[in-house]
Amino acid sequence: RLHSHDVRYGSGSGQQSVTGVSAADDGNSYWRGRGRPAAVCQRGTPVRCGQAIRLTHLGTGRNLHSHRFTSPLSGNQEVSAFGEAGEGDYLDDWTVVCSGTYWVRDDEVRFQHTSTDVFLSVTGEQYGRPIHGQKEVHGMAASSQNNYWKVMEGIFMQPSEAFQTEQYHAEL
Numbered sequence: 001r002l003h004s005h006d007v008r009y010g011s012g013s014g015q016q017s018v019t020g021v022s023a024a025d026d027g028n029s030y031w032r033g034r035g036r037p038a039a040v041c042q043r044g045t046p047v048r049c050g051q052a053i054r055l056t057h058l059g060t061g062r063n064l065h066s067h068r069f070t071s072p073l074s075g076n077q078e079v080s081a082f083g084e085a086g087e088g089d090y091l092d093d094w095t096v097v098c099s100g101t102y103w104v105r106d107d108e109v110r111f112q113h114t115s116t117d118v119f120l121s122v123t124g125e126q127y128g129r130p131i132h133g134q135k136e137v138h139g140m141a142a143s144s145q146n147n148y149w150k151v152m153e154g155i156f157m158q159p160s161e162a163f164q165t166e167q168y169h170a171e172l
Helices: none
Strands: 002-008 016-020 031-035 052-057 063-070 077-082 094-097 110-113 119-126 135-140
Touching: none
Parallel strands: none
Antiparallel strands: 002 016, 016 077, 016 135, 031 052, 052 063, 052 094, 063 077, 077 135, 094 110, 110 119, 119 135
16 A cells, blocks of 8 residues: 655655555555646546546645655655645656556556656565565556556545546546
């Protein structure tokens, strides 16, 4: 699960760390999908494959972010959480990579960073103190089995009435 908390990296950007955890009951693994600031994204509107979005950490209000700092364990590209109250910058934008027209609730997707083209990934590298056992989340240049993500729980909005008339069955 994509996870974050108000623990900063001790190197690289020094921004809020983003990790991977397996615990299903941790409130620090909740993220809100949003449109980019310049794009209107009405609640209940399905997310299109290829659409750029932002993921905002519910607990801290910071956006999933990446930049050309080296990640602390694997040496890939660092992924962090950045900004305040959902406000950040263009490095918070991620493209939803999926098959079909829309991101369907139970489908696996990839997130590709719009500025640097890396894929949001998690592999086996684990941190020690103070986030013992959590896995490093980083950006990888190539797509692989390590950069598929799936929504596990949350609140799902019904598609808008206009979308429902298109005869599709998708929700997110």
